[in-house]
Amino acid sequence: MYLAPINTDLLLFEAEKESLYLALVEQLNKDFNLANESIDLALRITPDNLKSQLHEKIYRLISYKFAEYLNLLYIVDVSEEAIKKLDGSDLVILAEQVSFLILKREWQKVWFRNRYK
Secondary structure (H helix, E strand, C coil): CCCCCCCHHHHHHHHHHCCCHHHHHHHHHHHHHHCCCCCCCCCCCCHHHHHHHHHHHHHHHHHHCHHHHHHHHHHHCCCHHHHHCCCCCCHHHHHHHHHHHHHHHHHHHHHHHHHCC
């Protein structure tokens, strides 16, 4: 049974533990490219750098390219309900929470694809 990690650090740890971290980075690059918002994450990126680059990218999208941000959420297939539950009063915190939702959804795709291939 699939149990989603409860925070970004645990998610990235689990991805590494299951040898799926590289697949997760590839999935992020793929979906960002599909949304025409290239993030260009190096395949050897550390989990900490991944976390900070993703957070920064989401913060910039929310702040300056909102339509593209919404398109990215659609491409990644982040739950609209989950987004609506977030408090948008602090953009830095919001970007961090959205980054986690994106990572969680991308991890789900990678995990299921690996599990049921």
